[in-house]
Amino acid sequence: MRPEYILTLSCPDQRGIVHSVSGFLTSHGCNIIDSAQFGDAHSQLFFMRVHFSVDELAISEQFLRQEFKEVAQALQMEWQLHDAHHKPRLVLMVSKIGHCLNDLLFRYKSGLLPVEIKAIISNHTDFYQLAASYNIPFHHLPLAAGASAEEKQTQEQRVLEVINANQAELVVLARYMQILSNSMCQALNGRAINIHHSFLPSFKGAKPYYQAHDRGVKLIGATAHFVTGDLDEGPIIEQDVARVDHAMDPEKLTAIGRDVECVVLARAVNYFVEHRILLNGHKTVVFN
Incomplete structure (x- = not known):
């Protein structure tokens, strides 16, 4: 070679x-x-x-x-x-919604994503069996609701220890539903990608697809971006949309939205792995 x-x-x-x-x-x-x-x-x-x-x-x-x-x-x-032959080392982070995690693991196992997934970190235990089925170490690092700043700092320090121990080149927030502190964002600057629905800044909080259904939206989608201290406002890497209509209930919108999230996140990770992303101020240049 x-x-x-x-x-x-x-x-x-x-x-x-x-x-x-x-x-x-x-x-x-x-x-x-x-x-x-x-x-x-x-x-x-x-x-x-x-x-x-x-x-x-x-x-x-x-x-x-x-x-x-x-x-x-x-x-x-x-x-x-x-x-170009090097497979970057990844750490995945997830909470209780696993569609993006499952999709990335499948692409990895199928050889569609040329990476080495070194660990999965979660604040819940829901996906430890899924991690075990792929023979990937699972780290349960809980953070209770209403945790103090000191408790959050301690938990994030343990997260960073796992990331650093595995020499992770990229951290993927595959629906990790905790807000990272500014110090954590700085530690992961340029090497952490997040995925979320494209309704932001509209329909914040719980059940965004239900909120969108109540407003009769015609487009739903997803955005993958670099993680920064500005919540969900980091440089955008990839986006996509799907058209919906009045006949679809909130569950259908959620299902469609999750499919789009999986595809968008996988594309963003692949762009990073193939070194196709260059920062241009608060924006990105992505060579497809």
Whole structure:
């Protein structure tokens, strides 16, 4: 298997970026497999993702990193180089609603999601048997309703211990129904994805699909985004919708909505795994 890498970068938009990157790769015995780029006229930033192989086995990742620094510095780049064959380590978090968890586990077991799921964390015990059926460690870290700030801090510290012990590169909140503290969000900055219904900021609280049914909505959907200290307002990664009508009861709306949530979250996780997401301020650039 030939070494393959994914280079992602952003920098001030200017002439010659693509030429500099492609010229560097060519001169170092690399072959571009696919490439995507985008220049944002508003932010005046340029974004690029290049998937390439190395034809000469003597050229190491460390050598490429060292050599590319000169190009990156000249163009004021923020950049990352990833091993395309590496399977990122994930930790999943869930409460009592398991459709997204079940979907991600199925995709993982089927080989549709090239990751290593190292642990499942929950504040309830509902899915410990599901975790066991996939031979994945299950960590029950309860947090009682009305818990004090100190109790919440202690529980979150235990969560972080599991995440760090497994060297998790991504944490997926697969319907984990606890609000993370600002310190927790900072600790997971850029490596935690959440999923929720797309009604927000409308229909907050319990049973959002029932609230939506009472208002006669015609579209329902889901949003996957990075976790930040601003509740449900992190940079959006993926969204989708489904059309509904007056003949559907709240249970039907809920079922349709959960299907959309599963698909949207899986796409977002896959984009992260394939290094297709670049931050552009409070937004994202996602190379499909």
